[in-house]
Amino acid sequence: xxxxxxxAQGQPDVAALRDAALxxxxxxxxxxxxxxxxxxxxxxxEAEKRARDWxxxxxxxxxxxxxxxxxxxxxxxxxxxxxxxIVSPFPQPLVLAALGNSGATPANGITAxxxxxxxxxxxxxxxxxxxxxxxxxxxxxMKATQDGSGYGPFGTARRQGPSEASRKGAAxxxxxxxxxxxxxxxxxxVQTFAEGVKPIPAAALSLPDAEQLQRILKRGQPVRMKxxxxxxxxxxxxxxxxxxxxxGSDPAAGVVLVACHLxxxxxxxxxxxxxxxxxxxxxxxxxxxxxxxxxxxxxxxxFGAEEVGLFGGxxxxxxxxxxxxxxxxxxDFGADRVWKVNSQGPATAKPAIDRLVAALSPLGIxxxxxxxxxxxxxxxxxxxxxxxxxLSQDGxxxxxxxxxPDDTLDxxxxxxxxxxxxxxxxxxxxxxxxxxxxxxxxxPRN
Amino acid sequence: xxxxxxxAQGQPDVAALRDAALxxxxxxxxxxxxxxxxxxxxxxxEAEKRARDWxxxxxxxxxxxxxxxxxxxxxxxxxxxxxxxIVSPFPQPLVLAALGNSGATPANGITAxxxxxxxxxxxxxxxxxxxxxxxxxxxxxMKATQDGSGYGPFGTARRQGPSEASRKGAAxxxxxxxxxxxxxxxxxxVQTFAEGVKPIPAAALSLPDAEQLQRILKRGQPVRMKxxxxxxxxxxxxxxxxxxxxxGSDPAAGVVLVACHLxxxxxxxxxxxxxxxxxxxxxxxxxxxxxxxxxxxxxxxxFGAEEVGLFGGxxxxxxxxxxxxxxxxxxDFGADRVWKVNSQGPATAKPAIDRLVAALSPLGIxxxxxxxxxxxxxxxxxxxxxxxxxLSQDGxxxxxxxxxPDDTLDxxxxxxxxxxxxxxxxxxxxxxxxxxxxxxxxxPRN
Ligand SMILES: [Zn+2]
Ligand SMILES: [Zn+2]
Ligand SMILES: [Zn+2]
Ligand SMILES: [Zn+2]
Numbered sequence: 043x044x045x046x047x048x049x050a051q052g053q054p055d056v057a058a059l060r061d062a063a064l065x066x067x068x069x070x071x072x073x074x075x076x077x078x079x080x081x082x083x084x085x086x087x088e089a090e091k092r093a094r095d096w097x098x099x100x101x102x103x104x105x106x107x108x109x110x111x112x113x114x115x116x117x118x119x120x121x122x123x124x125x126x127x128i129v130s131p132f133p134q135p136l137v138l139a140a141l142g143n144s145g146a147t148p149a150n151g152i153t154a155x156x157x158x159x160x161x162x163x164x165x166x167x168x169x170x171x172x173x174x175x176x177x178x179x180x181x182x183x184m185k186a187t188q189d190g191s192g193y194g195p196f197g198t199a200r201r202q203g204p205s206e207a208s209r210k211g212a213a214x215x216x217x218x219x220x221x222x223x224x225x226x227x228x229x230x231x232v233q234t235f236a237e238g239v240k241p242i243p244a245a246a247l248s249l250p251d252a253e254q255l256q257r258i259l260k261r262g263q264p265v266r267m268k269x270x271x272x273x274x275x276x277x278x279x280x281x282x283x284x285x286x287x288x289x290g291s292d293p294a295a296g297v298v299l300v301a302c303h304l305x306x307x308x309x310x311x312x313x314x315x316x317x318x319x320x321x322x323x324x325x326x327x328x329x330x331x332x333x334x335x336x337x338x339x340x341x342x343x344x345f346g347a348e349e350v351g352l353f354g355g356x357x358x359x360x361x362x363x364x365x366x367x368x369x370x371x372x373x374d375f376g377a378d379r380v381w382k383v384n385s386q387g388p389a390t391a392k393p394a395i396d397r398l399v400a401a402l403s404p405l406g407i408x409x410x411x412x413x414x415x416x417x418x419x420x421x422x423x424x425x426x427x428x429x430x431x432x433l434s435q436d437g438x439x440x441x442x443x444x445x446x447p448d449d450t451l452d453x454x455x456x457x458x459x460x461x462x463x464x465x466x467x468x469x470x471x472x473x474x475x476x477x478x479x480x481x482x483x484x485x486p487r488n
Numbered sequence: 489x490x491x492x493x494x495x496a497q498g499q500p501d502v503a504a505l506r507d508a509a510l511x512x513x514x515x516x517x518x519x520x521x522x523x524x525x526x527x528x529x530x531x532x533x534e535a536e537k538r539a540r541d542w543x544x545x546x547x548x549x550x551x552x553x554x555x556x557x558x559x560x561x562x563x564x565x566x567x568x569x570x571x572x573x574i575v576s577p578f579p580q581p582l583v584l585a586a587l588g589n590s591g592a593t594p595a596n597g598i599t600a601x602x603x604x605x606x607x608x609x610x611x612x613x614x615x616x617x618x619x620x621x622x623x624x625x626x627x628x629x630m631k632a633t634q635d636g637s638g639y640g641p642f643g644t645a646r647r648q649g650p651s652e653a654s655r656k657g658a659a660x661x662x663x664x665x666x667x668x669x670x671x672x673x674x675x676x677x678v679q680t681f682a683e684g685v686k687p688i689p690a691a692a693l694s695l696p697d698a699e700q701l702q703r704i705l706k707r708g709q710p711v712r713m714k715x716x717x718x719x720x721x722x723x724x725x726x727x728x729x730x731x732x733x734x735x736g737s738d739p740a741a742g743v744v745l746v747a748c749h750l751x752x753x754x755x756x757x758x759x760x761x762x763x764x765x766x767x768x769x770x771x772x773x774x775x776x777x778x779x780x781x782x783x784x785x786x787x788x789x790x791f792g793a794e795e796v797g798l799f800g801g802x803x804x805x806x807x808x809x810x811x812x813x814x815x816x817x818x819x820d821f822g823a824d825r826v827w828k829v830n831s832q833g834p835a836t837a838k839p840a841i842d843r844l845v846a847a848l849s850p851l852g853i854x855x856x857x858x859x860x861x862x863x864x865x866x867x868x869x870x871x872x873x874x875x876x877x878x879l880s881q882d883g884x885x886x887x888x889x890x891x892x893p894d895d896t897l898d899x900x901x902x903x904x905x906x907x908x909x910x911x912x913x914x915x916x917x918x919x920x921x922x923x924x925x926x927x928x929x930x931x932p933r934n
Binding site: 089224 | 520525700
């Protein structure tokens, strides 16, 4: 009873903070500002550097403490020219975008016959003789889902397709974009050639182009494609994580880490991926800071270089993974409404999780898993066993825009963005102040 | 009464033909075939030549009579490189497409300050001193409408904006695309510099880019843009109209002309603009041909070179405008459902129009104007006073795709396409067989 009374003392009014956040404008201002005043910000480029400067200035102006950049180096790949055309039997251009770390064609391109596969599994099953010297084309049938669960299995065509094609001697690979829209905006994304595998040109066709190529192949005549892709590896460059804090009253209670990523792909302005995430977590932290000193330090991290291989998250883990983290969470799945909360943590955290679930319910958020939660940059630390909260967003239209030129501010719905801020505000109101032990007893090695 | 009995003789069962057309596959086959096997087909290019060859082969195979090409020459403008970027204060690329007949920048581009106007009227009202040496930007607020009526007034920014900007000494002009979607696919379209006006580079920004530029301008700092546009005029080339007929039993009754245009803009495959139109009118004509010999000859014209200035329609009018046309009609507003029928013609045609209105009603089509109807290639002949039928399609989403790379087969809804075929079949069943005089007594000069 004494502990209960102590716990009640200094606890914020979670419901009031949550409901006030439904009128939030800060998340929008950050999203609008970053996408307008910086725009695209590919990891390791001058644009990402400008984004870090913008972030430091903005987070400082918002009154956060300990605002700083933690730099790290990472290899940088940049897009070049990208053109494709059917040479025969039906000459016409196709729209595509190189995948991250794609190899290059000569400047004047390559021309080869196309061999089509309906899935990554079909490519795997094919003999090398069917592929050698050809341009591999992999289509698939990913559909939009609320939880985005198609991205894992269907995304294999992007993540492993290029290596598999290269192993079989393909001249290049083009895949149907890992996306769900019908616009001529291809979906890029990272892939990494497996150890010892020769990089080959690798690109994604927009969905209309992929289906056009399927129709052309179905005519049964040999199809020849010309491909010009001239991306380059420009060596190691600097990226960095931008960190800001709301200092807590009890350093021994561990930090509450709320994250997003600052870098974006190069063709859109990274509004839903992930300026909105930075807006959401920062607006929520600001609201908690204004409500009084929390028990735990809230650490905001705008990670660098997520898109191209989680470099920021891994750098943070290497440098700070050994610190006591009460709980970690990241917003990186767009700006549509939160519909589910997943969590992982020790038994001692259960009362706090229960209070959180109750506080989220009026926002239309249901309880998901209580044993498994993750995130993008924080994924490796979550896998290490750190206590994690995952506020799952509605992903039904996420893969319409994900990693395309179409990821722009107009795709952010201000009302749904506010619901996100309310959910994150409730989460921080509960977790930053919780009297219970939230941290996992297992401390990750690093 | 004798005339009535004669009229009834040999009249087709309009309702039965109409309803059978709701199961049509031919319009889809033509649309799919032309967009897949030819793809983009800019007027006067090799691609449009391939489209004519395809059309002749297909129309011949369908059993139409007098299949032929009527060639004509026209000036050809082709797209070059097109790139734009904000140089300061917020460096970032913008997506745009040159407008038809745009002037060119030097190969390495031009850089100038941007001056923004919220409408064409604002540009008109501006003193030359506000514009001279600058890149003019015109935004506007066109919204989607069922009848597409915004295209006239808002389209002024595209049609007259470049000439107006040039007169005032602008270095170039970029407009917000005349479109209603939020995708990074700019809407091109034709514009013609007024007599004596120097061509300047002229392009359309996609809507997300146009709104980005507005946000950047609103920050109040001088905005500098770099623009690279290298289109070229390649001189006179050949285009042509493809014509096919269903011969009628009564040459004196005049022809019923049903039209579409074969050419398309260069970036999409011209599915809704206007392969679908060719599919619709051809499928309807084929159904009437199969039902027996009509009284009037049905003449199908797949016009060439519509997009770049109605060259095909004007050539037809010059060569054949003096022939007796009982009625003319064109399908060139996408593939969504017909919702209204407009007509113009002599009083003698009224009973036939009434029968048509009754036959269209079960398809959910209402009567519109009875004194004014038009079309694209046939527009000049309709303006001359020829009897015209206009089957108006739902244009709510037409300007989402119009003149963009996104005009591809996936935008065609097979069910709505069939409703179009049913409407055109009913129209031909009534008009090709009507015993009444349909032709306007005023014969156009030519
Ligand atoms: Zn992301
Ligand atoms: Zn991403
Ligand atoms: Zn058209
Ligand atoms: Zn058009």
